[in-house]
Amino acid sequence: MVTSVGTNKKLNRRDFLGWLWGLSLAGLFAETGVALFQFFKPRVESGSFGSEVVAGTLEEFGLNTVSYVQKGRLYISRLEDGGVLALWQRCTHLGCTVPWREASGEFNCPCHSSIFNRQGEVLGGPAPRPLDLFPVSLKEGKLVVDTGHPIMRDAFDPSQVFHPG
Ligand code: FES
Structure with a gap:
């Protein structure tokens, strides 16, 4: 019983860290995507070509x-x-x-x-x-x-x- 609980705690912590890692990566990719989009997005100034x-x-x-x-x-x-x-x-x-x-x-x-x-x-x-x-x-x-x-x-x-x- 004690061993089982200890194993469960270890797995839960690992899962939690895995989720945390995944969320961090997703956030990093999202920020990078937004930054790249802003960088490459054509800038159209009012009164110039494109407007x-x-x-x-x-x-x-x-x-x-x-x-x-x-x-x-x-x-x-x-x-x-x-x-x-x-x-x-x-x-x-x-x-x-x-x-x-x-x-x-x-x-x-x-x-x-x-x-x-x-x-x-x-x-x-x-x-x-x-x-x-x-x-x-x-x-x-x-x-x-x-x-x-x-x-x-x-x-x-x-x-x-x-x-x-
Ligand atoms: S670009 Fe080829 S004829 Fe104008």
Whole structure:
């Protein structure tokens, strides 16, 4: 009887220490996981890429022009009829930054020579689809682009154009 009780006490203590060890490890893993998540989580500052970006007043974008908005990593393409497209600068082939060439009136990707027109449509090269769009709105006379929600598309469609009132 005495031996049995002694054995039980020893086992209970071992179990308790095992649980304590397990809980400590779980806590350590949880803290490490939270710290890693915080470290690698993309930091989105208000007004910069990944959030709503004020591109400028409507008057800053003349008809039939393409303007680069660096803080949004996008182009505002103002069409002849006043419509607006906010085009992501990222090539839809492998993600290179696509510069606008005023002389040719086209976007020319320097990586593998994809060509896009001012609506973002593919004119040549390996790009599989048009440049992605961002939603645009007009707030207090300023064009606001939601760079947190890019829109992929298979082709250009006039319904994609934002027409400021
Ligand atoms: S990344 Fe633009 S064509 Fe390949």
